[in-house]
Amino acid sequence: MTSPLIMRLRHHGKLSDEAADALLGCRARNRLVEPGQSLMQQGQPVKSLFWIESGWAMRHRSLACGRRQILNLLLPGDTGDLQGLVDTRADHSVTAMTQLMVSEVDAPRFLELIEGNAEISSALLWSVVQEEGILREHIVRIGRRSARIRLAHLLLELVRRQALGGGPSDGRLETNLTRDVLADCLGLxxxxxxxxxxxxxRAGLVRIEERGRLRVIDIGELARHADYDTRYLHLQRPAHILDQRGRGAA
Amino acid sequence: MTSPLIMRLRHHGKLSDEAADALLGCRARNRLVEPGQSLMQQGQPVKSLFWIESGWAMRHRSLACGRRQILNLLLPGDTGDLQGLVDTRADHSVTAMTQLMVSEVDAPRFLELIEGNAEISSALLWSVVQEEGILREHIVRIGRRSARIRLAHLLLELVRRQALGGGPSDGRLETNLTRDVLADCLGLxxxxxxxxxxxxxRAGLVRIEERGRLRVIDIGELARHADYDTRYLHLQRPAHILDQRGRGAA
DNA sequence: CGCAGACTTGAAAATACTCAATAAATGTGG
DNA sequence: CCACATTTATTGAGTATTTTCAAGTCTGCG
Structure with a gap:
């Protein structure tokens, strides 16, 4: 079984087996994290890098006034915080929302790999570039959309990302998203x-199933409703660009 | 005189002269862009990559309903859109706010460099990681802060980024930011x-000078007022981490 | 001088927030 | 398996912030 991180990186382009092995070789250990536990804490030094093998987490920031903003939800294949490797203190926290299986990484070894292996650093670069796309989408959502469309949009993104990480793609969300979490994601x-x-x-677009799990009833219908660009997150490197570089498709 | 892109990359860590030369060697041409002109347009294929040598631009997204969200302002040293290199169509536009001097880049050659030179791809990686930090800050701002603090916060960030790019650091902003631009940045x-x-x-925190330019009167005072973390954007790679990897400081 | 664009200000309306009370779901121990 | 405690969700009423619409002002510039 392939690690979701490798799946992710391969989604953007070619990644040789040797590079994948080298990356996985940095794994110091696998760790089980219980819901509510933090993997890193705002203001604290970042001790280790990790990526998520299974489960959901959130990246969030607490304000002096007590409010909280969730910056992004982390799904399998997402990495903890590269910035933590170059900065002294975390500017945000990461907390498990479900039980989590994470791979902890040997940081010096990982940094050495990045600085010495262009295949790996460029693969990570494209992955971070995609993550940036997710953040940009989030900015548009929060900045210029009504509450209703914000919510619809977020649900569509999560359904899609869940599918990209190997989860179900039928509109079910495998996690119980509390109202508080959704609120802190969307600035409401x-x-x-x-x-x-x-x-x-009531509009028949969404349903709540057992254990409070949300389900998008008809993805296309909700996307139309929410002005959602279905090309979003379809970031395979297209063939003509790969050709330009004289390489085959992944 | 050093290109602001190189300054930027060196801000995160070491970058050899050879690597810098190789990067600059990708420059196909320098181009002057007039205010209001677009460097890339949402929905259009991305023809070229560029970075900004001088002037201000904005990265923005237009919605079906006619609204606009500015995702980020681009200052000297910022790059146009790496995502454009791997995606077929731009998901946002970039438009000049002032007269701009940009370096246009030979895309295939640039991609080759990234995939082949770990020093360059890792330098870009750290730079994108910092850019991500700016986007995260923006999400917090828009999601969970009052109009007043949003605005103060943005001004402080711009003052700081301007200084990082070699501009004045005394609180003056060298660009005329219209109310429309500020509004579309901040979701207001x-x-x-x-x-x-x-x-x-009226609170004596900000002043308007000749030609409509804003000036933060007392940066520290405004920062206190706005719950602004002054560590933000101080992203030099700290010495102890460099040591960990057995290399000297940049 | 007069025009165009950007800015300011007021009043009414819309969206989202707060507070508070109730209901439902979840988990725990007997 | 039930009763209880705890957390999470819903609903209503009043309030605050921000928007919308509209009229008026300022400024730079030909």
Whole structure:
């Protein structure tokens, strides 16, 4: 079974087996993390880099006034924080939302790999570039969209990302997203999320299944409703660009 | 005189003269761009990569409903869009706010460098990682801060980034930021920006100088007012991490 | 001088927030 | 398996922030 990190990196382009092995070779150990536990904490030095093998986590930032903003949800294949490797203290926290299996990485070895192996550093570069795309999408969502479309948009993104990491692609979300989490993602209050979600439910776009799991009933329908660009996150490097560089498709 | 791109990359760590030369060697030509002109357009194929030598630009996204969200302002040393190199169509536009001097890059050659030279791809990786930090900050700003603090925060960031690129560091902003631009950055309306800016002016935190240029009167004072972490964007790779890897400081 | 673009200000309306009370779901120990 | 405690979700009413619309002002520039 392939690690979701390798799946992710290969989604952007070619990655040789040797490079993949070298990356996986940095794994110091696998660790099980319980929901609510933090993998890194804002203001603390970053001790280790990790990536997620299974489960969901969140990257979030707490403000002096007590409020919290979730910057991004982390799904299998997402890496903890590269910035932590070059900065002294974390500017945000990462906390497990479900039980998590993470691979912890030997940082010096990892840095050496990055600086010495162009195949690996460029693969990571493209991966970070995609992550940037996710953040940009989030900015647009929060900055210029109504509560209703924000929520629809986020759900669509999560459904898609879950599928990219090998999860179900039928509209189910495998995690119980509380109103508080959704609110802190979208810059709204839990109360307003509750109301907005009810609207989407009454409109027949979304359903709540056992154990509070959300399900998008018809992805295409919701996408139309939410002005959602279905090309988003379809970031395979297209063949004509690979050709330009004289290499075959991945 | 060093190119601001090289300055930027060296801010994160060591970059040999050979690597810098190789990067600069990709320059196909320098181009002067007039304010309002676009360097890339949402939905169009991305023809070329560029980076900014001088002037300000904005990265923005237009929505079906006619609204616009500015994702980030681009200052000297910022690169156009790496994602454009791997994706078929731009998911956002880049437009000049002032007169701009940009270096256009020979894309295939640049890609070859990235994939073949670990020093360059890792330098770009760290640079993109920092850019991600800017986007995260922006998400927090838009998601969880009041109009007043949003605005103060953005101004502080711009003052700082301007200084990092070699511009003045005394609180002056060398560009005329219209209310519309600020509004589309911060997810507010121009009208509300106008009111909020008046508040900051009445509080003696900000001033408007000749030709509509903004000036932060006392950076420390505004930072305190705005819950602004002054460690933000101080992303030199700290010595102890460099040591860990057995290399000297940059 | 007069025009065009950007800015300011006021009043009414919309969106989202707060507070508070109730209901539902989840987990725990007996 | 049930009763209880705890957490999470829903709903209502009043409030705050921001938006919208519209009219008026300022400024640079030909």
């Amino acid at each position: 209050t839990p109360v307003h999320i509750s109301r907005t979600l009810s609207e989407l439910r | 309306t121009p009208v509300h920006i106008s009111r909020t800016l008046s508040e900051l002016r």
